[in-house]
Amino acid sequence: MTAPTPAPIEFWFDFISPFAFLASRQIEALAARHGRTVAWRPLLLGVTVLKVMGLKPLMDTPLKRDYTVRDLQRQARRLGTAFGRPMAAAPMNPLPAARAMAWLVEHRPDAAPAFGEAVMQAYWADGQAMDNTAALHRLLQQVGVDDPLDPALQGDAPATLLRASVAEALERGLFGSPFFVVDGEPFWGLDKLAEVELWLITGGW
Amino acid sequence: MTAPTPAPIEFWFDFISPFAFLASRQIEALAARHGRTVAWRPLLLGVTVLKVMGLKPLMDTPLKRDYTVRDLQRQARRLGTAFGRPMAAAPMNPLPAARAMAWLVEHRPDAAPAFGEAVMQAYWADGQAMDNTAALHRLLQQVGVDDPLDPALQGDAPATLLRASVAEALERGLFGSPFFVVDGEPFWGLDKLAEVELWLITGGW
Numbered sequence: 409m410t411a412p413t414p415a416p417i418e419f420w421f422d423f424i425s426p427f428a429f430l431a432s433r434q435i436e437a438l439a440a441r442h443g444r445t446v447a448w449r450p451l452l453l454g455v456t457v458l459k460v461m462g463l464k465p466l467m468d469t470p471l472k473r474d475y476t477v478r479d480l481q482r483q484a485r486r487l488g489t490a491f492g493r494p495m496a497a498a499p500m501n502p503l504p505a506a507r508a509m510a511w512l513v514e515h516r517p518d519a520a521p522a523f524g525e526a527v528m529q530a531y532w533a534d535g536q537a538m539d540n541t542a543a544l545h546r547l548l549q550q551v552g553v554d555d556p557l558d559p560a561l562q563g564d565a566p567a568t569l570l571r572a573s574v575a576e577a578l579e580r581g582l583f584g585s586p587f588f589v590v591d592g593e594p595f596w597g598l599d600k601l602a603e604v605e606l607w608l609i610t611g612g613w
Numbered sequence: 614m615t616a617p618t619p620a621p622i623e624f625w626f627d628f629i630s631p632f633a634f635l636a637s638r639q640i641e642a643l644a645a646r647h648g649r650t651v652a653w654r655p656l657l658l659g660v661t662v663l664k665v666m667g668l669k670p671l672m673d674t675p676l677k678r679d680y681t682v683r684d685l686q687r688q689a690r691r692l693g694t695a696f697g698r699p700m701a702a703a704p705m706n707p708l709p710a711a712r713a714m715a716w717l718v719e720h721r722p723d724a725a726p727a728f729g730e731a732v733m734q735a736y737w738a739d740g741q742a743m744d745n746t747a748a749l750h751r752l753l754q755q756v757g758v759d760d761p762l763d764p765a766l767q768g769d770a771p772a773t774l775l776r777a778s779v780a781e782a783l784e785r786g787l788f789g790s791p792f793f794v795v796d797g798e799p800f801w802g803l804d805k806l807a808e809v810e811l812w813l814i815t816g817g818w
Contacts, residue, residue: 461675463668470666471788475801482798486818583676593687596680599804613691 416447417604418589420577421524423506424499425453425585426480426491427598429532432525433487434601435588442608448524449513450506451574456583467496483598492535500531501539507566508544510573511559522551621652622809623794625782626729628711629704630658630790631685631696632803634737637730638692639806640793647813653729654718655711656779661788672701688803697740705736706744712771713749715778716764727756 417439421428439446457463467473477495484490505527512520526547530536537543541561548560560566577583581594588595588604593612595604607613622644626633644651662668672678682700689695710732717725731752735741742748746766753765765771782788786799793800793809798817800809812818 456676461677463674469668471661471783471786472666474786475788475799478799479801482818578676581676581679583680594680594683596684597804599802599808602807603804613687 414444415591416445417608418447418449418587420449420451420582420585420587420589422451422453422585423502423509423527423531423538426495426532428585429491429528430480430483430487430489431586431588431598431601432528433489435586436521436525438601438605438608442605444608446521447513447517448509448520449573449577450509450570451577451582451585451587452502452506452570453585454502455574456578460578461583489533492533493531500537503567503570504540504544504561505531505538507570508548508560510569511566512553513573514569515559516553519548519551519553523547523553526550619649620796621650622813623652623654623792625654625656625787625790625792625794627656627658627790628707628714628732628736628743631700631737633791634696634733635685635688635692635694636791636793636803636806637733638694640791641726641730643806643810643813647810649813651726652718652722653714653725654778654782655714655775656782656787656790656792657707657711657775658790659707660779661783665783666788694738697738698736705742708772708775709745709749709766710736710743712775713753713765715774716771717758718778719774720764721758724753724756724758728752728758731755 417435419431419435421431435446458465466476473496480491480495509520509524509527512523527538527544530543530547531538538547541558544561545558548554548558553560577587580589582589584596586598588600590604590607591612593607595607622640624636624640626636640651663670671681678701685696685700714725714729714732717728732743732749735748735752736743743752746763749766750763753759753763758765782792785794787794787801789801791803793805795809795812796817798812800812
């Protein structure tokens with residue numbers, strides 16, 4: 409008998425979230441330290457936070473905007489990374505990348521984490537586009553998804569899968585970015601990484 | 614020559630904040646580990662978050678409410694404490710206690726931390742009132758402030774001092790509860806305690 413494989417850590421995110429970008433630089437290594445893999449799962453803040461919760465975008469909120477920029481810069485410095493794109497700039501349309509991600513989660517889970525990291529890197533660190541077919545095609549090829557038909561980018565399937573992913577998040581009460589789920593336990597926010605790790609070490613409390 | 618005394622850690626809070634309650638159980642010990650004291654500073658979420666930032670109360674926000682209750686219970690379990698008052702119940706009027714706190718910060722700083730802890734304990738752990746003179750008088754006596762005139766509870770001075778405290782918070786971009794300031798560096802949220810400690814250990818980055 410072999411030990412059962414532990415469940416992956418779920419990492420829910422929106423590509424437009426700078427907090428999720430900083431989480432994306434740490435979550436795979438954190439999971440690996442505890443023998444876990446990461447299940448990357450796209451959601452859309454425009455649906456969860458804006459429509460369902462009725463809040464305004466963080467960067468449109470007085471006081472919170474300035475603090476958030478400072479907090480993100482501070483955390484990026486600690487990680488030795490940097491934002492190539494202004495954190496407070498209007499977000500690029502995340503739908504094409506999120507749809508491609510939802511398609512990969514279903515059909516090419518082996519490539520999903522690398523694609524997620526590649527989009528985050530391109531958008532947040534390198535200040536590149538992630539909202540058009542050419543940019544996404546290049547990122548898909550970069551992670552070994554080079555089917556010339558690009559099913560991740562075409563037809564209704566990616567959009568349907570993304571809608572289902574967002575619906576699942578809402579159904580399970582997961583609304584923010586990043587949101588981590590460890591063995592059924594939800595943790596919201598980049599600041600929860602240390603508590604996530606404590607949960608993995610102790611098995612929970 | 615003696616080494617200069619390091620600045621206290623500022624701990625901004627609203628008594629109605631369950632996150633600030635859990636912070637109040639940890640911040641003095643955290644500060645002491647690094648040779649610091651704590652400057653307790655009252656603010657009012659009804660002004661900062663509701664009026665200035667235009668957000669709705671956390672417990673009135675769909676999804677966030679359920680997650681927050683779960684998160685608070687989880688953090689309380691880890692600290693070995695418990696909420697004697699329902700976390701999601703409508704908050705009691707914090708003004709009398711916050712005014713008394715503002716008065717102590719100015720006139721009896723020696724007693725301010727113990728009073729802050731006593732109010733938090735009475736309200737959140739023991740499920741008692743904090744919104745009337747009798748309750749506050751008892752808590753003041755408990756921490757050694759037993760002037761029968763109770764200047765902390767009478768006249769305009771406490772209200773004026775609280776208004777100034779809230780104005781200072783807004784002026785400095787401190788809006789949430791808890792908000793910590795370490796040597797000029799602001800950290801928002803209970804989840805920042807580990808980062809606050811890292812900042813104290815390293816001197817910042």
